[in-house]
Amino acid sequence: MMALLFALFIGLAIGSFLNVLIVRIPKGENVAFPPSHCPVCDNALKWWHNIPLLSWLLLRGRCAYCQSPISRLYPTVELLTGLLFLVLAMxxxxxxxxxxxxxxxxLLLALSVIDFEYYAVPDSLNFMALGLALLMPLFIFGWDWALGEMRDFSWYQHMLLTRFKDAAIMAFSFFALGLFVKFLIKKDALGEADIIIxxxxxxxxxxxxxxVAIYVSALLAIVPALFARGHMVPFVPFLALGTWITYIFSDTFLQWWNMLYA
Incomplete structure (x- = not known):
């Protein structure tokens, strides 16, 4: 129980920092300076104004100085990130x-929110997510080494090479698909951000x-695309959500896959 609470609190703290990235990076602002402040009255926030989720609730969603409304996006991102860390810990x-x-x-959550808000996906966050996903075996190796529980090094090597191979295949597939669709409809359908994702x-x-994740993502995007009526529909949020659903229920999806193709 304590481990799960720890995971939740870590997630809430990360979510608080995600809000900084979501607000500042699309505007080209420094994520560290100036310190957190109210965008309306410009007063610097005290540390107790920045307690993830709790501060927003205690302040009743308003600035402590000028009483301007604080966007509900902030506690929403914090809560979602906290739950994300909690579910993955389970x-x-x-x-x-x-x-x-x-x-x-x-990072995929932050990219999704930015794509919804600005119809843009920052390369800095996108490549950071890709880099962490690719290099995860090295972090696992370091963790195992620190605990003295190392497996055969070939296991880490195989895991690393497999991740690079699968990432390259998917990125190239999306790149080729984008070129094919562009040839058919005479306009860009998949951007650089989609290829990195x-x-x-x-x-x-x-x-x-x-x-499976691509299929789930496409299903999730169908209804919004139908109602968009020619307007742009950000695809990154659906790719991210499809990836999350597939990862969390990976065992179930693999069982279904094996039943179909056994």
Whole structure:
């Protein structure tokens, strides 16, 4: 129980920092300076104004100085990130894999919110998610070494090479698909951000689960696309959600896959 509470609190803290990234990176602002402040009255916030989720509730969603409304996006991102860390801790335990996996999905959450808000995906966060997904075996190796529980080095090597291979296949597949669709409809259908996300999906899920994730993502995107009526629909949030659903229910999806193709 204490381990799960620890995971939740870590997630809430990470979620608080995600809000900084979500607000500042699309504007080209420094994520460290100036310190947190009210965007309306510009007063610097005290530390007790920045307690994840709790401060928003105690302040009743308003600035402590000017009483301007604080966006509900802030507590929502914090809560979602906290639950993300909690659910992954229940699945993986408090391991290096848990922490890096949670960071990758946290970055995907931030990218999804930014894509919804600005119809743009920052390369800095996108490549960070991809890098963590690819290099996760190295973090696991370091964790195992610190605990004195190292496995055969070939296991880490195989895991690392497999992630790079699966990421490359997915990224190239999306790149080729984008060129094909562009040829058919004479306009860009998949951007650079989608290609990088595809690489992250491949590294995190591997085959055949990444194919399941693409299918789930497409299903999730169908209804919004139908109602969009020609307006742009951000695809990154659906790729991220499809990846999350597939990862959490990976055992079930693998059982279904094996039943179909046994």
């Amino acid at each position: 699945k993986l335990g408090l391991t290096a894999e848990w922490f890096i996996t949670a960071l990758v999905f946290s 595809a690489g992250t999906m491949g590294a995190m899920l591997g085959f055949p689960l990444v194919l």
